[in-house]
Amino acid sequence: MLKQVADGVWVRQSDWVWSNATVVRGEAGLILVDPGIDGSDLNQLADDVDRLGIPVVAGFSTHPHWDHLLWHSRFGDVPRYATHGGAQAASEARERAQSMAAESASGIPLELIGLLTPLPDDGGPVPGEIVEHQAHAIGHAAVFLADRGVLLAGDMLSDVLIPLFDPRQDDQLRAFESALDRLAEAVRHVDVLIPGHGAVAEGPEVTARLAADRAYIDALRQGEEPVDARLEADWLAGIHQANVEQARSRSAG
Numbered sequence: 324m325l326k327q328v329a330d331g332v333w334v335r336q337s338d339w340v341w342s343n344a345t346v347v348r349g350e351a352g353l354i355l356v357d358p359g360i361d362g363s364d365l366n367q368l369a370d371d372v373d374r375l376g377i378p379v380v381a382g383f384s385t386h387p388h389w390d391h392l393l394w395h396s397r398f399g400d401v402p403r404y405a406t407h408g409g410a411q412a413a414s415e416a417r418e419r420a421q422s423m424a425a426e427s428a429s430g431i432p433l434e435l436i437g438l439l440t441p442l443p444d445d446g447g448p449v450p451g452e453i454v455e456h457q458a459h460a461i462g463h464a465a466v467f468l469a470d471r472g473v474l475l476a477g478d479m480l481s482d483v484l485i486p487l488f489d490p491r492q493d494d495q496l497r498a499f500e501s502a503l504d505r506l507a508e509a510v511r512h513v514d515v516l517i518p519g520h521g522a523v524a525e526g527p528e529v530t531a532r533l534a535a536d537r538a539y540i541d542a543l544r545q546g547e548e549p550v551d552a553r554l555e556a557d558w559l560a561g562i563h564q565a566n567v568e569q570a571r572s573r574s575a576g
């Protein structure tokens with residue numbers, strides 16, 4: 324079910340890691356941001372979008388990880404955009420993304436994974452401002468809809484996921500610090516925050532999300548163990564350990 328969270332902004336959450344597909348109304352029509360995850364999710368999203376009665380004019384992928392590179396023929400043969408870096412990384416990682424998708428969820432149209440075009444400088448049909456940074460993945464983008472007070476954060480600012488370092492880039496502490504600085508500018512003008520995974524945040528919860536990611540990164544920068552409620556989830560232990568090791572090797576080297 325699509326839930327409207329702001330004027331012309333709807334969210335549908337999947338069971339798979341609380342993934343959020345976001346539908347944004349632009350001037351020319353709808354933009355589907357990170358639609359997912361499994362085949363029945365995608366079909367239900369297509370049904371929901373049909374009910375809105377507005378054509379889909381584009382897709383947008385916040386970053387080149389498989390769960391953000393999905394599409395379905397029912398959304399139409401329209402351009403699917405990402406940042407230059409994101410589109411490039413997605414095309415290089417396409418086969419890997421296809422096999423990860425096949426392993427992780429059923430009914431995903433594998434042939435449609437990761438077919439992205441760099442977003443034109445004027446943003447094309449995608450409304451708002453793209454906040455690009457290198458935290459979590461190359462060419463990661465948030466979409467900041469200032470006029471609607473909404474930020475689509477991709478895999479940042481989640482209540483269920485700690486910051487996830489990109490193992491392919493070597494200074495993720497610094498990448499997160501600068502990404503969070505950039506997102507903080509947007510957050511000041513935002514009432515609704517839509518993370519790639521987890522609950523939509525509203526009101527004061529929005530700045531609390533930013534503070535939680537910052538506190539986590541600050542602790543790793545200091546070589547301390549973060550005090551973070553998200554770490555109570557056992558399934559994040561391995562990810563946290565990998566982050567700690569990357570942070571440590573960075574400060575040692």
Ligand SMILES: [Zn+2]
Nearest residue numbers: 388390478519
């Ligand atoms: Zn994700």
